[in-house]
Amino acid sequence: MVEKKVGQPIYGLTVRDITKHFHRTKKSDEKLRLPEKIRRLFKREKEIIHAVDGISLDVNIGEIYGVLGANGSGKSTLIRLISTLLLPDSGSIHVFGDDVVTHSMKVRRVMNRVSVEASFFKRLSSAENLVYAARLYGISAVEAKKRAQVILERLGFEAKRMDEEMEQLSRGMQQKVAIARALLTTPMLLLLDEPTTGLDPKSKRDVQTFIEEIRDERNAVILLTTHDMAEAERLCDRIAIIDNGKFIAEGTVEELIAKVPPQNNTLVTLEDVFIAFTGKDLEEEED
């Protein structure tokens, strides 16, 4: 049982020394003889992947905290650990003072998530998908449709298209429905896992503007993972750079930029900071 000490500030989200590793079957390029192939079939060599390696962070109420990292750096694993979909190997995560492992039900009531892949029942309409999702949070179908319509219209999604099957909608529109699914439960903690990846510029702008509105209106705690520098710069109050499961830098955009000395009298950008800390270029990674 987690005790809340008097006088200790309660952050919206507190992560302490969290670690998560996975075992992955080792792939071998070497040409093997048949007996060796058979032996390996039964006894596969495993390698350990340290997906999240000793991460700590605090996010205040009303703050957007960004996690900037390349593909496979551990962003989504961190989100899954917070959203109770993975059990940590060690460390602790508290949402408004409640431990995500021991008080998972309480945490789930105040949290929702938008993931990079808009996972839906593709043959159901967005209205049917949203009603289903809302019912799981005890929201009636009538209320769900009303709330969804308001959110979707603000995101530039025509309400009359709510009865179309999801597979008929573009990626951008599906992602807007995914955002509506997360927001119609009015979460206090919103986990946004690359919510604008793959969206056209207009949809991307709609979603980013909406995230700002949510922060201002609801005073929610927002954790945003992205590999879009401009998005991180525009939306995040603080940013952590993640590489190989570790946070290697943290601060406001200004603080991060100040950590990297300018070269050739040019202004340092967030991208320069990222390259300086990780040695990687996100655009190359995406390619």
Add this chain to the structure above:
Amino acid sequence: MLNIGRETVISYAFIERNFNLLKRYLNWEILFFSYSIVNALTIGLIMVGRGSSQDVLYLVIGALIWGFLSIMMREVSDAITWERWEGTIEYTFMAPIYRITHLVGSCLFAILYGLLRTGLVLAIMPFFFGEHIDLGSANWITMTVTVAVSSLSFIGIGLMAAIFPLLSPEKGQAATGILQSVLLLISGIYYEIEVLPEWLQPLSKISPATYTLRSIRAAMLENASVESQAGNLLLLLVIGIVLIPLGFWVFHLAERYAKRVGRLKRSG
């Protein structure tokens, strides 16, 4: 604490969702429904002209009851498979609902869907068999009680089968299929279990379908009363009472394992 009223309302989400999916995949439903009819017909017609009307009914009961029990067993497992394929399982597992609510919702859908499909097939049978089937001595009360009691044990088996797709959608479906075919072989669906090799017969005795078929055949062919089937029914009830909590517990263990090793995600 579990609020029964709230959880019952929430479990409706799964029933509604599955019926919505059923509507969207209506062409597949028509195919499965046609297959169920043809299956019951072809099996029953084997005996037309060769045996008595009792013999025809014996086989038709086997086809219908196996169809119903298979739906009970498969639907929960299929619901999990579907969620894994679509990637929505993470959102269901992230929602503030008890797993029992989730699985009870899927089970309730399985019962409703099984009754609907088997009822429709049953309604069509007289058009094909006519005087070759005699339902004059059927005891419908005993049949209904037997179906209700045996549903419990098949839901228990379904809950356990659902762990296969939870851990691996592709391999899971195959594993559920193998389990189903073993039950078909050992449970005396179209023959008495005594014709099986002796070494296989002990397995028949632990299959709930064996006792379900015995009681339903007794009810439909010999007008057996509920009292006369009390032994079988009690056994089915005990199997159900054991298998349902066991099914929930096994599913809980599988969920914890999936969360430990990261099996819930679809990709990324």
